[in-house]
Amino acid sequence: MLGHTTREEANASLLASLAALSTSENNSNNRLIFDGNPTPLLEVRDLKISFPNAHGDINIVDGVNFTVAPGQTMGLVGESGCGKSITAMSIMGLLPPTAKIEGEILFDGKNLLDLKPDELNALRGHEIAMIYQDALSSLNPSMLISAQMKQLTRRGGKRSAEELLELVGLDPKRTLQSYPHELSGGQRQRVLIAMALTRNPRLLIADEPTTALDVTVQQQVVDLLNELREKLGFAMIFVSHDLALVARLVHKLTVMYAGQVVEQGTTREILIDPRHEYTRGLLGSVLSIEAGVDRLYQVPGTVPSPKEFVAGDRFAPRSEFPELGLDQKPVLRPITGTEHAYAATDELLAAKGEQR
Numbered sequence: 001m002l003g004h005t006t007r008e009e010a011n012a013s014l015l016a017s018l019a020a021l022s023t024s025e026n027n028s029n030n031r032l033i034f035d036g037n038p039t040p041l042l043e044v045r046d047l048k049i050s051f052p053n054a055h056g057d058i059n060i061v062d063g064v065n066f067t068v069a070p071g072q073t074m075g076l077v078g079e080s081g082c083g084k085s086i087t088a089m090s091i092m093g094l095l096p097p098t099a100k101i102e103g104e105i106l107f108d109g110k111n112l113l114d115l116k117p118d119e120l121n122a123l124r125g126h127e128i129a130m131i132y133q134d135a136l137s138s139l140n141p142s143m144l145i146s147a148q149m150k151q152l153t154r155r156g157g158k159r160s161a162e163e164l165l166e167l168v169g170l171d172p173k174r175t176l177q178s179y180p181h182e183l184s185g186g187q188r189q190r191v192l193i194a195m196a197l198t199r200n201p202r203l204l205i206a207d208e209p210t211t212a213l214d215v216t217v218q219q220q221v222v223d224l225l226n227e228l229r230e231k232l233g234f235a236m237i238f239v240s241h242d243l244a245l246v247a248r249l250v251h252k253l254t255v256m257y258a259g260q261v262v263e264q265g266t267t268r269e270i271l272i273d274p275r276h277e278y279t280r281g282l283l284g285s286v287l288s289i290e291a292g293v294d295r296l297y298q299v300p301g302t303v304p305s306p307k308e309f310v311a312g313d314r315f316a317p318r319s320e321f322p323e324l325g326l327d328q329k330p331v332l333r334p335i336t337g338t339e340h341a342y343a344a345t346d347e348l349l350a351a352k353g354e355q356r
Contacts, residue, residue, distance in 0.1 A: 011320075017287040018280060022272045031268045032073070032226075034251035040067035040106070041235050042091070042203055047103040049086055049095070049259075055306045061087055062259040062314075063103075065332075070202065073229060073236040075246035075253045075267070077282070081303040083259035084239045088205050091237075092130050093120045107203070126156070129201035133208035135188035139180040145191055146176035149198075157198040164194035168224060186217035190224065197232070204229075204236045210245065218242075222249045244286040247271060252339065255279050258303055258314035260330065265340030275335075275342035277319050313345050324348050 025031070049061035061083045068074045076084045089095050091105055093112060105112040107128065112120065132138045140148055149161040157164075162172040168190040180188055189209055196204060206225065210218040226249055229236055240246045246253065253270050255263040255278065263276040274280045281299035301318040310316060313325035325345035332341040333349075344354075 014280065014284040017284060018274065021283065021287060025268060025271045031247070031266075031271070032249070032251045033266075033268070034069065034072045036069060036071045038069050041070045041072075041108060042068040042237075043104070043106040044087075044091070045104040045106065047087065047090065047105065048101070049083075049090055050100045051098060052100055053098050058306045058309055060259050060306055061090070063329075064254075064256070064259075064261055066254045066261070066264065068203070068235045068237060070235050071229065071233050072252070073226075073238060073250045075243075075250035076237055076239045076256065077241065077243050077246055077253060078256040079241055079282075079303050081258070081305075082256040084241075084256055085207055087256070088130070088207050088237060088239050091205060092124060092128065094130075125152075125201075126199045127201055128203045128205065129196040129199070131189075131192050131196045131204065131206045131209045133211045135185065135192050135212070136180060138192055139188060141180055143179070144176065145178055145180070145183075149176070149191075149195060152195055152198040158200040159198065161194075164197060165191070167197065167228070168194045170194070184217075185213050186220060189213065189217075189221055193221075193224070193228070197228070200232065200234075202234055204234050205239070206236060207239045208241070209238075210240070210242075218245060219248070225249060242286075243282045255282070258309060260314050261332065261343060262315060262330070263340075263342045264332065265335075265338065269335075269338055269340040273340070275340070276315075276344075278315050279342075313343075313348070316345075316348075319348075321348060321351050324351055 044064055044066050047061055047064040048059045050057060050059050064087055066074065076087065078084055090101055091112065095101065101113055107123065146161065153161055161176060165172040165175050170187060170190050175183065175191065183191065210221050213221065222245060225236065238246055238249055247267050250267055252266045253264065254261055255276065257278050263270060263274065263279045270279060274283055278299060285298060299318060310326045312328040313330045316322060316325040324347040328345040328347055330343035330345050332343050334341045
């Protein structure tokens with residue numbers, strides 16, 4: 001039972017909602033379509049991350065692959081605990097020394113995992129920059145914004161503090177003479193965006209930058225990031241648990257669950273035809289909120305802790321076939337003629353009668 005609703009009833013409601021979404025998306029053209037150079041600026045290959053001191057040899061991030069082209073935005077989505085932020089931090093080289101990282105993170109052809117600390121520092125902040133989710137704790141509460149921005153601009157910034165603040169829609173004079181607590185949450189987040197753009201990075205990683213903001217301000221920040229990407233031409237990874245918000249901003253999506261990629265494709269492809277049960281569940285939660293129903297759709301169960309990860313398909317215990325794929329790693333299955341792929345084990349495809 002899901003509340004007072006059986007799983008069968010919930011699934012029937014979900015199917016109806018997804019069908020309506022598919023029809024709506026097919027009849028609209030309001031999703032971003034990427035038509036730039038597809039040659040990747042960033043390419044993540046078979047990324048595995050473990051923390052031996054805390055979790056032994058369990059891969060918290062387990063074989064993740066994706067690419068981001070210049071000027072393209074990719075959404076990295078999933079519930080809390082799915083490995084999104086750890087993946088983002090690994091690209092920035094900000095994981096602790098105790099982390100064991102395998103695979104490749106290629107930026108403009110260079111494997112970031114092979115760089116020396118000084119080489120990585122030369123890229124970080126210059127070529128690759130990050131916006132963090134908690135603006136208040138990311139800013140020094142005892143320093144004026146002017147002093148904090150001066151620390152960045154004097155280290156080789158391409159624009160003045162005034163230019164940067166105007167770029168993100170803030171009044172430079174007032175903002176520079178303010179302490180962080182004197183600004184609203186949305187204003188503080190805009191300051192962080194301005195700081196991230198100091199050296200005109202080619203890749204911007206936004207790690208849940210709207211989490212602490214109300215819905216209206218969230219949309220304003222998303223719209224601002226989109227405008228800046230179009231104006232300045234940087235590539236972007238937008239990390240979030242909010243699939244509806246991400247869909248406004250990104251060209252393509254990578255959906256993660258418990259450290260594994262479960263679905264990838266353009267935003268339009270996934271909204272029209274979500275294949276993985278987890279992606280469908282995330283969309284169902286969003287659609288039930290937007291429809292104002294009395295009981296929200298929820299994927300049964302919760303994201304497991306690393307010690308509870310099964311050896312194979314980590315979503316299997318929450319799926320409609322909870323006994324299948326527990327010891328078999330899921331494989332991304334490409335859909336012919338698209339950028340779309342979804343993860344499935346041979347056992348699951350056989351149970352559903354689908355072609356392997």
